[in-house]
Amino acid sequence: MIYEGKAITVQSVEDGIAVLKFDLDGESVNKFNRLTLDELRQAVDAIKADTSIKGVIVTSGKDVFIVGADITEFLDAFRLPEEELLAWVGSANAIFNDFEDLPVPTVVAINGIALGGGMEMCLAADFRVANEKARVGLPEVKLGIYPGFGGTVRLPRLIGCDNAIEWIASGKENTADEALAVGAVDAVVDSQYLEAAALDMVKRAISGELDYRARRQAKLEKLKLSPIEQMLAFESAKGFVAGKAGPHYPAPVDAIKAIQKAASYGRDKALEVESAGFIKLAKSSVSSSLVGIFLNDQALKKKAKRYDKVAADVKQAAVLGAGIMGGGIAFQSALKGTPILMKDIREEAIELGLSEASKLFAKRIEKGRLDAAGMAVALNAIRPTLSYGDFKSVDVVVEAVVENPKVKQTVLAEVEDQVREDAVLASNTSTISINLLAQALKRPEHFCGMHFFNPVHMMPLVEVIRGEKTSEQTIATVVAYAKKMGKSPIVVNDCPGFLVNRVLFPYFGGFAKLVGAGVDFVRIDAVMERFGWPMGPAYLMDVVGIDTAHHAREVMADGFPDRMKEAGRTALDALYDAKRLGQKNGKGFYAYETDKRGKPKKVVDASIEGILAPIKHASRELSDEDIINWMMIPLCLETIRCLEDGIVESAAEADMGLIYGIGFPPFRGGALRYVDEMGVAAFVALADRYAELGPMYHPTEKLREMARNGQSFFG
Structure with a gap:
């Protein structure tokens, strides 16, 4: 063993080839926290000191490569005085630089997700081979910052200015094939052959068949663009991206400015440009807010997951009321794989609900997010009905009739007699008290609110409203169903208007x-x-x-x-x-x-x-x-x-x-x-x-x- 830590190990495998493996102890994924960065420093130093090493492969012991930085830890760093934050970023960049400058070829084997700092680790290597499931990218702009571990410097020199701007300013995740097409990775292979392919690539580099020094040199030099080419590339991109991002989100345009300013410099000076802009964004209120949203969203997901232990499985749903809202609920349920009955008392309302669902499916086909076969399967998962004939098989019923307490109470009492005793009833009401509606029911413990926002397919929130007599299993079941529908559920207590x-x-x-x-x-x-x-x-x-x-x-x-x-x-x-x-x-x-x-x-x-x-x-x-x-x-x-x-x-x-x-x-x-x-x-x-x-x-x-x-x- 050349180096052994809690997040990283380095060991020799054959013929002087070392494997640097990320495998963060006690975590389901790898991420760049302080421990991992500290150990990467030690691991790189250990490799540099071992003259028997001829090449290095970087791998992951998890199901993914590295998901990015541990933002909870990095928030503390963002609060440091500017000089200390600059020193911290500089020390991190020194680790990546030393890895990039190793006197032997390096190959990264990307299994699954490599985002943010994970992708920047990949960029510091000479070659990259990915499995077919890999998703790579630099999504930092979504947190109000841009890449700070060399992403704005290395990526443009690797895949060209235009491609790099698109990746960084959009913050999107890219598939393995998309990365291969622009040269962000050098090969894509089936998962079972990933490490063998990386081993083969490093051997070819050691033998001289692959010129790793030439690949590396391009990342150390200025961007190969003339002044006129630079002006055309950067100025047009800034205008387009500013229009997309809007005035309140400076990070995408600032990223382009950093790439532009650093274009005339070699790596080390270019990294100084990146760091200065990164720190300015990290100290902004926009970054603080967007990082806060990210952490809040993680907390919401964690909280919703706790309900999984007591939630009943929803295999069949139903919606009462087949208007625009009912059609939207039916669409979302069917799209995400839960068959749904759509009931109304009028044929024309059923037709309206089906029409609404069909339009939404058609839009997904237009945008390339669904094919005709997928649309057929999803549409068949919506069964229109004028009767309660099949309601004994229903696990959850969402009532979405007119916003009138008497009408809702009548409909809820009616459907309660048509479903199994353990079925859950939920009212899609925006303001009416759940406790009031529950007064009409024999089993109020199986009843809660499930407030969707219009348009259902676009709005991520579902308010799950707990009444005085609602059971924990009812809440858990509706939270699980909302998650299954691709929504973000928030559990609130009953009052007029609930939360929103x-x-x-x-x-x-x-x-x-x-x-x-x-x-x-x-x-x-x-x-x-x-x-x-x-x-x-x-x-x-x-x-x-x-x-x-x-x-x-x-x-x-x-x-x-x-x-x-x-x-x-x-x-x-x-x-x-x-x-x-x-x-x-x-x-x-x-x-x-x-x-x-x-x-x-x-x-x-x-x-x-x-x-x-x-x-x-x-x-x-x-x-x-x-x-x-x-x-x-x-x-x-x-x-x-x-x-x-x-x-x-x-x-x-x-x-x-x-x-x-x-x-x-x-x-x-x-x-x-x-x-x-x-x-x-x-x-x-x-x-x-x-x-x-x-x-x-x-x-x-x-x-x-x-x-x-x-x-x-x-x-």
């Missing part, structure tokens, strides 16, 4: 106050879109449906009259009374025309002013900052109340619910991280500035205590 809509309606309440104060709703939309929302509040209400929003607002006002009951008529009331229901009938805050692709396009409608005039009771001069605060303070405070009231269990779940459910700007990390970024004390002081606007703007006593104690939500 309870938080959304104070935001809409702030909007109502702004319009009532004479602020143009088009301006409000523009300000909030610049803030980072995918659409402004007026446009969002048009998309949701003015009637739907009006009904939900009434439910929320009844549930929380102290702060959500409006003192007088609002813009929502005015539009509802004028039967301007939004996109669904072509007129809401905006009017809607059909564009060339057949999609609704919003246009400003002059007649709206006359409809809104009666509800405008003042005309105040407000800044863009005021507009943001009028809307964001109530949203953040209601999120805090949900956490304090135990509606949601953790700050991570609260923030992810808003990001996945209503498109809260990811680069801001969620409502609670937004408050943390500002500082709890500063947020309380800001809310107090707007206290005259009413109870929605009044911090809770517990939040004031947090402010006094210097506490935060994420520590």
